[in-house]
Amino acid sequence: MPVEEFVAGWISGAAGLILGHPLDTVKVRLQTQNVYRGIVDCVIKTYQRESVLGFFKGMSFPICSVAVVNSVLFGTYSNSLLLLSSTSHQDRKAQPPNYGHIFVAGSIAGFVQAYCLAPFDLIKVRLQNQTEPRARPGVAPSHYRGPLHCARTILREEGPRGLFRGAWALVLRDTPSLGLYFLTYEGLSWWLTSDGKERGSATMLVAGGFAGIISWVVATPLDVVKARMQMDGLKQQEYRGLLDCMVSSARQEGPGVFFRGLTLNSARAFPVNAVTFFSYEHLLRFLS
Numbered sequence: 001m002p003v004e005e006f007v008a009g010w011i012s013g014a015a016g017l018i019l020g021h022p023l024d025t026v027k028v029r030l031q032t033q034n035v036y037r038g039i040v041d042c043v044i045k046t047y048q049r050e051s052v053l054g055f056f057k058g059m060s061f062p063i064c065s066v067a068v069v070n071s072v073l074f075g076t077y078s079n080s081l082l083l084l085s086s087t088s089h090q091d092r093k094a095q096p097p098n099y100g101h102i103f104v105a106g107s108i109a110g111f112v113q114a115y116c117l118a119p120f121d122l123i124k125v126r127l128q129n130q131t132e133p134r135a136r137p138g139v140a141p142s143h144y145r146g147p148l149h150c151a152r153t154i155l156r157e158e159g160p161r162g163l164f165r166g167a168w169a170l171v172l173r174d175t176p177s178l179g180l181y182f183l184t185y186e187g188l189s190w191w192l193t194s195d196g197k198e199r200g201s202a203t204m205l206v207a208g209g210f211a212g213i214i215s216w217v218v219a220t221p222l223d224v225v226k227a228r229m230q231m232d233g234l235k236q237q238e239y240r241g242l243l244d245c246m247v248s249s250a251r252q253e254g255p256g257v258f259f260r261g262l263t264l265n266s267a268r269a270f271p272v273n274a275v276t277f278f279s280y281e282h283l284l285r286f287l288s
């Protein structure tokens with residue numbers, strides 16, 4: 001089993017994550033809280049109340065978890081593709097990709113990583129949604145004091161299943177959209193590289209960026225549902241399940257609700273995934 005794919009997946013994921021986190025925080029807030037008039041309003045309010053640090057809330061944990069999640073994603077993808085098409089990373093460069101295999105391998109990887117991601121993502125979303133300024137003497141502390149405290153509190157208040165709230169929405173979001181993610185990346189890379197040539201750095205950046213945008217566009221409706229399900233249960237439970245969350249969100253706020261965060265997801269997706277694939281490919285060359 002090629003281990004270097006896991007290592008490359010981990011490091012490249014971390015690079016992308018740091019770059020995209022501030023935009024991710026703004027997105028999560030817009031998706032789950034109805035107090036902002038738009039992106040600019042949310043940025044200004046966050047900055048005024050919480051300073052630059054507000055945008056980095058909930059980041060320390062994903063930095064650790066990305067090690068697990070992204071290496072599971074890229075490792076499962078490569079190894080599934082190896083099983084399906086019996087070609088290794090090196091051989092695949094030489095022949096045209098089988099897009100069916102790529103989509104299936106990406107979807108399997110998406111399914112597996114969604115389960116690993118679920119608790120980490122839930123904690124991230126809960127912390128990002130705490131809009132209180134940093135704790136000071138005299139000011140009541142936030143409900144969650146940090147990632148571990150958040151995990152313990154959820155376990156106590158909502159039980160172990162609480163940590164997997166929204167997990168189904170996450171699995172549904174990630175299974176097809178990660179299939180599409182790898183499909184776009186491989187397709188565009190193949191198209192941009194002339195016959196017999198090595199894949200160039202610019203190709204990796206462009207193909208990675210577009211893979212990110214396309215997969216996020218497809219994933220955004222379920223991303224909204226997922227974020228709402230994850231926040232549910234904090235005060236009192238509002239939704240009876242995934243379908244109920246979809247129907248009542250659409251009824252109360254119109255179908256446009258499913259596209260909340262689309263602009264931000266896409267703006268964040270390009271640089272994040274350009275850097276992710278670029279560093280992934282270069283690390284693989286270096287490691288193998």
Ligand SMILES: C[N+](C)(C)CCCC[C@H](N)C(=O)O
Nearest residue numbers: 174177178215216219269272
């Ligand atoms: C499948 N979905 C679109 C949800 C995510 C795909 C991209 C994953 C990347 N780590 C990122 O955060 O952009």
